[in-house]
Amino acid sequence: MMFDRRLAKNFHWGLLAATLVLAAMGVVTLYSAVNADPGASSSGLHFKQMIWYLMGLGVMTASFLVNYKTLERWAPVLYSLCVIMLVAVLVAGRAAGGSRRWLALGPLFLQPSELAKIAVALMLARHYAKEVTTRGFVLRELIWPMAITGLPFLLIVRQPDLGTAMLVMLIALSMTLFVKIERRTAIGIFGFGAVALPVVWHFLKEYQKQRILTFLDPDRDPLGAGYHIIQSKIAIGSGMLSGKGFLKGTQNTLSFLPEQHTDFIFSVLAEEWGFAGAVLLLVAFLLLILWGLSVAAESREPFGIILAVGLTAMIFWHVAINIGMVMGLMPVVGVPLPFVSYGGSSLMTNMLCVGILINIRMRRFMTE
Amino acid sequence: MPQHFLKTADADWYRRRLNGALVLVLTAFLVLGLRLFHLQVVQGEEYRRLSENNCIRLQGIDPPRGQILDRQRLLLVDNRPSFNLVMVPRDAKPVEATLERLAAGTGLDLGELRDTTERARAKSAYRPVVLRSDIDRDLLAAVEARRYDLPGVTVEVKALRRYAYGDSAGHLLGYMGEINTDELGTGRYPGCRSGDSIGKFGIEKTCEHFLRGERGGRQVEVDARGQMIRVLKTVDAVPGHNVLLTIDQRLQAVAEQCLGDHAGAVVAVDPDNGEVLAMASRPGFDPNAFVGGIKRQDWQALVGNPLRPMENKAIQATYPPASTYKIVAALAGLQEGVINSRSEFFCPGALRFGDRSYRCWRRGGHGNLNVVEALSQSCDVFFYHVGIKLGVDRLARYARGCGLGAATEVGLDHEDPGLIPTAAWKKGRFGVPWQGGENLSVAIGQGYNLVTPMQMAMLIAAIGNGGTLYQPQLVRAVEAADGRVVQNGQATVKGRIPVSPGHMALVREGLWRVVQSERGTAKGIRLAGIDVSGKTGTAQVFSRKGERGRDDQVADHLKDHAWFVAYAPSQAPRIAVAVIIEHGEHGSSAAAPVARAVIQAYLAPETIPEPAPVDASEAGGDEE
Numbered sequence: 001m002m003f004d005r006r007l008a009k010n011f012h013w014g015l016l017a018a019t020l021v022l023a024a025m026g027v028v029t030l031y032s033a034v035n036a037d038p039g040a041s042s043s044g045l046h047f048k049q050m051i052w053y054l055m056g057l058g059v060m061t062a063s064f065l066v067n068y069k070t071l072e073r074w075a076p077v078l079y080s081l082c083v084i085m086l087v088a089v090l091v092a093g094r095a096a097g098g099s100r101r102w103l104a105l106g107p108l109f110l111q112p113s114e115l116a117k118i119a120v121a122l123m124l125a126r127h128y129a130k131e132v133t134t135r136g137f138v139l140r141e142l143i144w145p146m147a148i149t150g151l152p153f154l155l156i157v158r159q160p161d162l163g164t165a166m167l168v169m170l171i172a173l174s175m176t177l178f179v180k181i182e183r184r185t186a187i188g189i190f191g192f193g194a195v196a197l198p199v200v201w202h203f204l205k206e207y208q209k210q211r212i213l214t215f216l217d218p219d220r221d222p223l224g225a226g227y228h229i230i231q232s233k234i235a236i237g238s239g240m241l242s243g244k245g246f247l248k249g250t251q252n253t254l255s256f257l258p259e260q261h262t263d264f265i266f267s268v269l270a271e272e273w274g275f276a277g278a279v280l281l282l283v284a285f286l287l288l289i290l291w292g293l294s295v296a297a298e299s300r301e302p303f304g305i306i307l308a309v310g311l312t313a314m315i316f317w318h319v320a321i322n323i324g325m326v327m328g329l330m331p332v333v334g335v336p337l338p339f340v341s342y343g344g345s346s347l348m349t350n351m352l353c354v355g356i357l358i359n360i361r362m363r364r365f366m367t368e
Numbered sequence: 369m370p371q372h373f374l375k376t377a378d379a380d381w382y383r384r385r386l387n388g389a390l391v392l393v394l395t396a397f398l399v400l401g402l403r404l405f406h407l408q409v410v411q412g413e414e415y416r417r418l419s420e421n422n423c424i425r426l427q428g429i430d431p432p433r434g435q436i437l438d439r440q441r442l443l444l445v446d447n448r449p450s451f452n453l454v455m456v457p458r459d460a461k462p463v464e465a466t467l468e469r470l471a472a473g474t475g476l477d478l479g480e481l482r483d484t485t486e487r488a489r490a491k492s493a494y495r496p497v498v499l500r501s502d503i504d505r506d507l508l509a510a511v512e513a514r515r516y517d518l519p520g521v522t523v524e525v526k527a528l529r530r531y532a533y534g535d536s537a538g539h540l541l542g543y544m545g546e547i548n549t550d551e552l553g554t555g556r557y558p559g560c561r562s563g564d565s566i567g568k569f570g571i572e573k574t575c576e577h578f579l580r581g582e583r584g585g586r587q588v589e590v591d592a593r594g595q596m597i598r599v600l601k602t603v604d605a606v607p608g609h610n611v612l613l614t615i616d617q618r619l620q621a622v623a624e625q626c627l628g629d630h631a632g633a634v635v636a637v638d639p640d641n642g643e644v645l646a647m648a649s650r651p652g653f654d655p656n657a658f659v660g661g662i663k664r665q666d667w668q669a670l671v672g673n674p675l676r677p678m679e680n681k682a683i684q685a686t687y688p689p690a691s692t693y694k695i696v697a698a699l700a701g702l703q704e705g706v707i708n709s710r711s712e713f714f715c716p717g718a719l720r721f722g723d724r725s726y727r728c729w730r731r732g733g734h735g736n737l738n739v740v741e742a743l744s745q746s747c748d749v750f751f752y753h754v755g756i757k758l759g760v761d762r763l764a765r766y767a768r769g770c771g772l773g774a775a776t777e778v779g780l781d782h783e784d785p786g787l788i789p790t791a792a793w794k795k796g797r798f799g800v801p802w803q804g805g806e807n808l809s810v811a812i813g814q815g816y817n818l819v820t821p822m823q824m825a826m827l828i829a830a831i832g833n834g835g836t837l838y839q840p841q842l843v844r845a846v847e848a849a850d851g852r853v854v855q856n857g858q859a860t861v862k863g864r865i866p867v868s869p870g871h872m873a874l875v876r877e878g879l880w881r882v883v884q885s886e887r888g889t890a891k892g893i894r895l896a897g898i899d900v901s902g903k904t905g906t907a908q909v910f911s912r913k914g915e916r917g918r919d920d921q922v923a924d925h926l927k928d929h930a931w932f933v934a935y936a937p938s939q940a941p942r943i944a945v946a947v948i949i950e951h952g953e954h955g956s957s958a959a960a961p962v963a964r965a966v967i968q969a970y971l972a973p974e975t976i977p978e979p980a981p982v983d984a985s986e987a988g989g990d991e992e
Contacts, residue, residue: 134381174389178385178386178388178389179385180385219601222585222586222587222600222601222602222603223426223584223585223586223587223603226587226601227424227426227587230424230587231424233407233415234415234418234419234424235419236404236408236415237407237408237411237412237414237415237416237418237419238412238415238416238418238419239408239412240408240409240412240413240415240416241408241409241412270404270408271419274408275404275405275408275412278404278408279401279404282397282400282401282404285397286393286397289393290390290393293386293389293390293393296382296386297382297383297386300379302382305382309386309389312389313389316393316396320396320400323400324399324400324403327400327403327404327407329399329400329403
């Protein structure tokens with residue numbers, strides 16, 4: 001089966017190409033961001049990131065070899081492993097910047113919350129594939145999916161890593177809406193939320209309310225998040241049509257941008273490459289996401305369809321939230337830009353994600 | 369493919385669901401694209417202008433640090449404005465020409481200015497470089513007058529700490545210094561960044577979280593010359609809390625004056641609640657010298673001084689308790705029943721034990737005496753007998769019951785717990801069993817015993833109040849800048865001395881006679897109208913093995929330490945004092961008068977003048 005010619009024929013070159021284009025733009029921008037940082041702490045990050053890319057390509061290639069249907073069988077095991085690692089992180093994780101996110105595996109540091117996104121997508125796809133009907137899910141049938149999502153969600157909130165926790169929730173929500181929630185149930189859930197929210201708000205402590213308000217409106221914190229967003233908007237806007245040129249971004253080079261290698265990498269790119277470069281990046285993402293949806297459309301069996309939707313949703317939400325945030329459209333939340341931001345665990349997860357999408361596409365004619 | 373699947377959800381159904389997703393994705397990207405177009409194309413010009421000089425800058429606003437006041441609300445530590453000469457390299461372009469004009473206009477050394485700028489070059493060109501800190505008014509005027517010739521050069525106002533009474537209570541108040549990387553890494557200083565000053569010692573350190581306050585800041589727009597055009601947004605700084613100490617500065621000054629040039633310490637406490645009224649340690653240091661960084665040679669002088677001026681001798685130095693320890697031996701002997709109120713021993717001037725003779729400080733002997741007389745005359749032979757009967761371990765139990773051998777938890781760093789030996793401790797430490805003869809020396813407070821003046825003050829305070837051992841307390845209250853009380857000090861009982869009231873009364877009778885009877889060892893310090901109880905002590909610095917030379921032949925650093933512990937008035941004490949004078953020789957002649965002066969100053973304050981802040985009287989000089 002591994003040498004089946006149909007596998008090669010159905011290989012999705014577009015997905016691979018979009019990934020490589022994004023990776024290339026990522027390394028170039030990262031080089032610029034690193035170059036701008038006078039501190040030695042970040043030197044060589046672009047080089048490390050390239051090694052991560054190579055490893056990511058390896059993981060991706062390896063993932064083609066196994067039929068993705070195997071993942072359906074192994075989903076509960078992978079999910080359990082992931083939950084165990086999330087618990088381990090809370091107990092013995094490496095703390096940095098006020099939260100525990102990393103687990104030391106020999107010389108490598110792993111971020112289990114990243115893998116949790118894929119694990120939840122696998123587990124939900126497996127469940128929904130069995131239960132899906134055109135009627136849509138009613139509340140009673142949603143209890144199990146809520147449990148699947150809620151457990152890792154709470155563990156990630158505890159770290160605390162609100163950005164990733166929110167993404168896990170969004171991925172699950174996207175998949176659930178895709179397989180349809182029965183109309184009256186949907187209205188009921190929405191209504192309950194609308195009533196419960198003010199009640200919950202009433203019981204929050206003052207500092208918690210402040211934190212949420214700042215999250216929604218960065219201008220309330222003009223020395224922190226608000227200042228970052230202003231600087232980010234200046235960086236992006238000052239790029240104008242054609243950009244200031246490679247390594248010439250002043251906002252970037254003068255370290256006015258916070259987290260320029262990770263969450264604010266898009267600002268660096270938009271400043272140096274202008275509207276032209278930023279639109280190119282957006283188009284690459286759009287193609288990647290549309291092709292992801294086409295994989296779902298062309299698959300012939302529910303697990304593949306639903307999984308492809310979940311994985312595509314994951315990439316979509318990352319892109320929308322990150323770019324929306326640095327342009328001042330969204331609350332400030334630590335979400336990396338897929339393939340472009342620095343970070344090994346995040347990159348591996350995204351590469352694996354594209355790998356599985358290609359895998360589903362390759363085996364679209366194979367049914368059990 | 370499973371049959372039910374085709375029935376319930378077919379490919380067409382999925383495709384319809386996918387169309388929904390497609391619409392969502394396209395909408396989102398359309399919004400992102402439009403926003404991008406708006407920022408980069410529509411508003412691009414404006415943002416390009418803002419980015420040109422990076423016009424929007426963030427300026428920190430330092431919070432005013434809280435004040436430190438004494439128990440009468442006398443201001444001990446506050447802040448004074450100082451002026452720093454600052455340059456933002458990016459705005460000062462061309463830097464070289466600006467520096468030349470600055471040097472020419474103010475007489476500052478051009479070479480030094482260049483060096484300072486060069487050192488800061490590694491950092492961002494937008495980060496202000498401090499060219500000169502704490503400049504005087506002449507220089508300030510010269511810079512302000514040439515303001516428009518000096519782009520990028522500004523004067524920044526910064527509050528600096530001022531210690532109103534100079535080196536008085538320096539150990540207690542502590543000093544400030546720049547935060548180092550280790551301290552930043554601990555996470556105990558939230559909101560601090562490198563370059564900030566934090567308390568490094570004393571109250572400045574232990575009350576750092578109260579005193580600090582919260583930093584504010586503002587977003588400002590500046591022009592190409594670095595001059596502020598307008599303030600966009602401001603977050604006010606929250607001033608730090610004020611700390612009210614239990615210290616009485618007047619008493620503190622008296623204690624320090626009495627110590628004079630001697631190395632030593634005085635601790636005075638309120639026996640009813642453990643509030644520390646004075647905590648003096650000499651020689652001292654002036655915390656003002658640390659403001660803005662201490663000079664290398666000044667630091668070397670402090671560290672190299674053999675009298676250890678940086679050490680708070682009240683809590684960091686330990687001494688053999690000597691005869692003051694007889695209080696503990698008497699309590700232990702009575703409570704354990706090895707002696708009673710009628711027990712008498714004969715003192716011929718020495719006691720033979722084993723193959724050695726243990727002498728009494730009084731060569732001629734004290735004759736027959738009971739425990740009260742033995743305390744008041746400080747008879748060594750009497751307590752040798754008590755020591756032999758008790759043994760070291762029973763004695764150690766009572767010493768611990770009196771708060772010795774453990775930190776008093778006064779709330780300052782580096783407190784020494786002292787040492788109360790036991791047989792097991794000696795075996796563990798030296799591998800040698802306890803010798804019978806050591807029971808004798810340990811009973812009169814020699815041997816391995818070590819105590820701090822603070823421990824002795826809390827002990828004598830407990831005797832004075834009838835047996836309650838308090839935790840010493842330095843902070844009376846913490847108040848917010850608006851006067852709201854944040855925290856009140858509370859008396860904390862650490863324990864009770866484990867003896868019956870009758871035995872306590874006998875010891876108090878002995879201590880009363882030390883001062884108030886004709887044969888007492890400290891009868892020379894009697895005060896008119898106030899009964900004082902106390903105990904003298906003379907701690908041997910080294911053993912002279914019997915061949916005692918004449919006093920004038922002994923080098924100063926080998927002379928004995930002088931102790932005096934006291935409380936007054938004897939019946940219902942309001943103050944308890946412990947005094948140690950290093951190499952002061954006799955407790956009765958060197959330490960007791962200091963204790964008397966402190967007691968008098970507290971109980972009859974009208975006899976003592978107000979303390980004067982150091983900078984209030986410029987021609988003041990040293991008082992005598």
